[in-house]
Amino acid sequence: MIEDFMGIAFTQRVFFSAIFASILCGIIGTVIVEKNMVMVSGGIAHMVFGGVGLGFLMGFEPILGAFAFALAGAMIMAAMKKKDSRHMDGTIGVLWALGMALGSIFIYLKPGEPPDIHAYLFGDIEAVRLLDLYPMALLTVVTIALTWAYMKHLKSYLFDELFAEATGSANGFFDYLIYVFVGVSVVVLLRLVGIILAIALLTIPPMIAGRFTKRIETTMALASVLGLVFSLAGMFLAYRYGLPSGAAIILLACGVFIATLPMGG
């Protein structure tokens, strides 16, 4: 039935993009939640909007602009952390607003018909149609490979950064790597749920999964599965009832989050 509605090619595209996005969310989101990096991730996510706006203004693919801004944001955040900045939280707030303000100005300055920015803020199932699956697949494979290869070091770093640094098993490079992957995840999620809701899809599945798992590997795996279920079910609901897909996905995730609150440890 869903095929009749969307066409088989499109359904496959939606399915695969949901799989890739969910795996990224499961792995990177778990790191974000364990490391209390939600504020940092939010900052990077909103900086991305500046890149989207620049893309519209200069006439190149907004996703490329988003990617560039995500990388820049990740670098700035990681450098700030390294500097031991006392006002990191406040500075993130500044970058957060700066990205949104830049994006708005760029889009305002673009001559002619104003572009549809709604899709970038809240996600749009139609936009998934435009997704290029290959970069997504590549990013997902790289993320899985790196996480697998350095799992023990990642654990040491997540449990106790200072000790990991003192013993040389993780250094400042780890920060940069993780921040860059947060940025990359946000860009991947852009079409699916949008800038504003990306953080929710990154954090809700790992938070639910964390209550039912005792090892970080299983948290990541379960979070990926949950992310996939939320994405697919949310998109299905969006189609069936004509809802905005991003909001449908996140509302579903929030519902399950609240419903499972009394369960688990």
Place this chain on the structure above:
Amino acid sequence: MKIAIEIKNLNVCYNGNFVLRNVNMNVAEGEFLGIIGPNGGGKTTLAKVILGIKEAREGDVLVYGMTPEKARGLVGYVPQFNTFEKDFPISVGEVVLTGLLGKAKPFRRYGKEELIKADSIMEMVGIMHLKEKGVKTLSGGETQKMLIARALATEPKILILDEPTASIDTKSKDSIYDLLRELNKKMTIILITHDLGVISAYVESIACLNVELFYHGESEINENIIEHTFGCPVDLLAHGVPHRVLKHHKKEGERK
């Protein structure tokens, strides 16, 4: 006597303020040194400089004649209670093994000998029965022992502990201090502490640090030095209890 740590004219700044100013200190091999001083007095910073994760602005720090970066493997570290993720889903055994990890290498697996070594350390510290347990289920004392075991896995010649007894009960404290005394037979120990009571009972020498180093020597010190270090009368620190603790060699019951 062999010198384990040599610090000369050390200056360290955070955001333009001196955290450590003109610190000079030699720590002998086998010493059991207690470092006391107020919060923000630079105790943890000094530990980080010795560990090679915080750079000195000026001055020299040598660990067995090497720069701290080069001597990293020689110094074991037990961090302050609030610096690691207590809720992180990881087992005690896994945490102890992270002490053996070393430099980041892809697809690192622990060898059989490494697993045996981790087990024997857990046995010695007395946490073998907790091996499979999750870190978040541990008590304060058990957590500290796990962190000590992890530091020992790095096979250090010097062990630095930052406030190891800050949030644990008296009985666990005693067993941790007894363990440290035992370890002191094989390695140099530097204990950063607020627990003035323990200074006289276990520690053989003491350093008073408040940005500058006010005193380094025998653990028998007078109120003058302490007052100078903390910049306020000592009574305030011990909630009105007179500071006899510093003069008598007693283990417990002094502060309560």
